[in-house]
Amino acid sequence: MTVTTNHFNHLLDLVETERDAEREENQRKLERLPVQEREAMGKTVTRLVVTAEDVGVGGHALWVLSRPSHGEEISPFQAFNQGDVVMLSYLNGSETCKLRGTLYDVDQFEITVALDSPPPEGRPQGKCQLDELGSEATYKRMKKALEAVQKGDKKPLAHLRDLFMGEGRPGIIDLPVLEFFNPRLNQYQKEAVQRALAAREVALVHGPPGTGKTTVLIEIIRQSVEEGYRVLASAPSNIAVDNMLEKLLDAGLRVVRTGHPARILDSLRHSTLSAQLLEHEGQAQIRELDQRRELLVRQRARRKDHNRRRSWEETRQMDAEIEALWKQARDMEYGLSRRILAEADVVLATHGGISKQLLSKPFDLLIMDEASQATEPLSWVPITQAKKVVFAGDPLQLPPTIYSEKARKEGLGLTLFERLQKILPREFQTLLRVQYRMHETIMGFSSREFYKGALVADESVRRHTAAGLPNVKKTVLTQKPLVYVDTAGTGFEERWNDLLESRENEGEAKLAAQLARELHASGIPVRHLAILTPYVAQARLLRTIFNDRHFEVDSIDGFQGREKEVAIISLVRSNEKGEIGFLDDTRRMNVAMTRARRLLIVIGDSATISRHPFYDDFLTYVDEHKAHHSAWEWIKT
Numbered sequence: 001m002t003v004t005t006n007h008f009n010h011l012l013d014l015v016e017t018e019r020d021a022e023r024e025e026n027q028r029k030l031e032r033l034p035v036q037e038r039e040a041m042g043k044t045v046t047r048l049v050v051t052a053e054d055v056g057v058g059g060h061a062l063w064v065l066s067r068p069s070h071g072e073e074i075s076p077f078q079a080f081n082q083g084d085v086v087m088l089s090y091l092n093g094s095e096t097c098k099l100r101g102t103l104y105d106v107d108q109f110e111i112t113v114a115l116d117s118p119p120p121e122g123r124p125q126g127k128c129q130l131d132e133l134g135s136e137a138t139y140k141r142m143k144k145a146l147e148a149v150q151k152g153d154k155k156p157l158a159h160l161r162d163l164f165m166g167e168g169r170p171g172i173i174d175l176p177v178l179e180f181f182n183p184r185l186n187q188y189q190k191e192a193v194q195r196a197l198a199a200r201e202v203a204l205v206h207g208p209p210g211t212g213k214t215t216v217l218i219e220i221i222r223q224s225v226e227e228g229y230r231v232l233a234s235a236p237s238n239i240a241v242d243n244m245l246e247k248l249l250d251a252g253l254r255v256v257r258t259g260h261p262a263r264i265l266d267s268l269r270h271s272t273l274s275a276q277l278l279e280h281e282g283q284a285q286i287r288e289l290d291q292r293r294e295l296l297v298r299q300r301a302r303r304k305d306h307n308r309r310r311s312w313e314e315t316r317q318m319d320a321e322i323e324a325l326w327k328q329a330r331d332m333e334y335g336l337s338r339r340i341l342a343e344a345d346v347v348l349a350t351h352g353g354i355s356k357q358l359l360s361k362p363f364d365l366l367i368m369d370e371a372s373q374a375t376e377p378l379s380w381v382p383i384t385q386a387k388k389v390v391f392a393g394d395p396l397q398l399p400p401t402i403y404s405e406k407a408r409k410e411g412l413g414l415t416l417f418e419r420l421q422k423i424l425p426r427e428f429q430t431l432l433r434v435q436y437r438m439h440e441t442i443m444g445f446s447s448r449e450f451y452k453g454a455l456v457a458d459e460s461v462r463r464h465t466a467a468g469l470p471n472v473k474k475t476v477l478t479q480k481p482l483v484y485v486d487t488a489g490t491g492f493e494e495r496w497n498d499l500l501e502s503r504e505n506e507g508e509a510k511l512a513a514q515l516a517r518e519l520h521a522s523g524i525p526v527r528h529l530a531i532l533t534p535y536v537a538q539a540r541l542l543r544t545i546f547n548d549r550h551f552e553v554d555s556i557d558g559f560q561g562r563e564k565e566v567a568i569i570s571l572v573r574s575n576e577k578g579e580i581g582f583l584d585d586t587r588r589m590n591v592a593m594t595r596a597r598r599l600l601i602v603i604g605d606s607a608t609i610s611r612h613p614f615y616d617d618f619l620t621y622v623d624e625h626k627a628h629h630s631a632w633e634w635i636k637t
């Protein structure tokens with residue numbers, strides 16, 4: 001067997017291991033916890049009633065569910081997100097009915113589910129239960145992609161595979177002098193655009209936090225479309241895809257966003273394939289077919305109540321006709337979809353959401369944003385559709401989430417982006433250096449620790465502080481970029497939360513809340529503040545302390561790619577042994593410490609964390625910048 005065959009066989013095994021691990025984990029969570037506990041965690045909502053029905057874009061049946069209020073103030077849907085895959089179950093007579101669907105809309109006391117299949121007759125009369133599920137579709141697509149790559153008889157794919165396995169040398173095209181669409185690009189960004197356009201098959205853009213990776217990708221896309229290229233733009237998460245979509249719409253390109261409308265930001269839904277289908281002139285015919293079907297469905301239900309019972313044969317015929325009408329309408333929709341996609345300059349999709357059947361021929365260029373957040377098998381899903389690939393990412397920020405420790409160790413933890421960094425010659429790679437987010441003191445530690453000091457703060461942000469925001473008072477906190485609040489000696493201890501299998505620290509949570517309120521009182525709007533913590537139990541505790549949805553509390557993993565004017569980080573760990581658990585993945589801290597634009601406050605116990613060299617360095621950095629404070633300064637004695 002060749003090295004290549006081995007490699008892809010191994011990846012196929014890892015995908016299998018990972019899928020089993022995810023299933024087990026979901027199952028374990030579902031079984032381990034009684035319904036009440038799952039409800040408390042927000043994974044399940046019971047006692048729901050269907051209050052309305054509708055048909056959404058793409059012909060999906062929509063059910064609106066709500067729970068009669070018992071005077072609760074907190075929404076039962078807090079942990080649910082638009083686009084989650086869910087199971088809806090209810091009693092129909094003595095049978096339990098289970099329907100799968102996708103969350104279309106989540107309000108405080110009302111939730112809309114887009115059902116995956118045509119709904120059964122008659123909406124549920126009793127109470128329904130909603131459970132969060134995982135999705136299998138992505139695993140199937142990864143396996144198919146890996147098998148296609150491994151066989152690799154088609155030319156562009158086989159060629160890319162060989163290059164990505166380190167066989168042969170990538171090519172370079174002669175470029176004319178470029179005129180940039182975006183006049184603000186800095187020298188490193190221009191170089192990245194030039195190298196990407198000059199590359200025949202592949203280029204990498206390595207961009208530390210806030211350095212304009214996506215900005216560079218947008219320029220590459222605009223230049224390529226200008227040359228007549230068809231472009232596929234992809235990222236592992238919906239939010240990252242929407243981020244590109246927003247910027248491409250501003251640039252006035254013809255774009256189509258594929259994917260379930262429920263998973264796409266409201267403001268961008270008009271760009272979805274579903275929305276463009278609805279506006280298409282061919283839609284009238286489809287609507288007519290759907291209306292005929294709906295009429296038949298109603299007839300079928302009504303005639304049952306007549307004296308004369310419909311014969312089995314008649315019912316069967318009706319069912320066949322209903323099904324035929326459904327299929328005919330969907331076939332037409334499918335044909336239209338392919339046309340719309342073929343006519344677009346840029347198609348956007350998540351890696352996992354690329355459905356091959358809709359795409360007729362390979363794209364001239366594939367753009368992969370957040371490339372270091374995708375495992376290698378997932379990255380291959382879009383690559384199977386492309387002749388050339390440009391990656392943007394930062395392997396020094398959080399890696400993809402992986403359930404199986406075994407799979408991670410055996411290679412799933414190494415992204416394609418990282419592999420290519422080692423394989424590709426220098427002229428196919430660029431490191432962006434100028435960042436447009438952080439005060440230079442906030443940036444400095446990350447730059448020193450992760451990027452060999454290469455980062456530069458742009459003049460526009462280099463010295464900005466919270467006090468520079470409109471109507472913000474000058475206080476000890478608002479005039480500084482960096483504050484470390486040391487809880488050593490306060491007796492704030494970490495605690496294990498068995499239910500959430502995570503850690504929390506109540507003293508620290510209260511202090512974080514106090515600091516946030518103090519900042520708010522000095523004039524910083526709540527929307528500019530975020531409290532971040534590595535531990536989900538601490539995030540949950542913080543949310544209960546605030547009991548105010550406007551204060552944003554998030555896990556670090558949930559905040560990658562975002563920024564706030566002010567961020568407070570609660571590190572949680574405080575124990576005699578100096579154990580820091582998964583704080584030792586310093587990439588997580590790199591993300592956490594680079595989210596704030598003007599003020600970063602870190603709360604932690606120096607006695608515990610300083611035993612790890614990374615945090616010891618951080619404490620030294622804090623001292624160098626006279627940013628060390630004791631928690632006692634805020635504790636009322």
Ligand SMILES: Nc1ncnc2c1ncn2[C@@H]1O[C@H](COP(=O)(O)OP(=O)(O)O)[C@@H](O)[C@H]1O
Pocket residue numbers: 184185186189207208209210211212213214215216436437561
């Ligand atoms: N050359 C530039 N001049 C001014 N602002 C820029 C430049 N490049 C990027 N930015 C700004 O910096 C921020 C981060 O850019 P973005 O492309 O989203 O970075 P990344 O994808 O690396 O997180 C955005 O607000 C963007 O408008």
Ligand SMILES: [Mg+2]
Pocket residue numbers: 213214215369
């Ligand atoms: Mg980006």
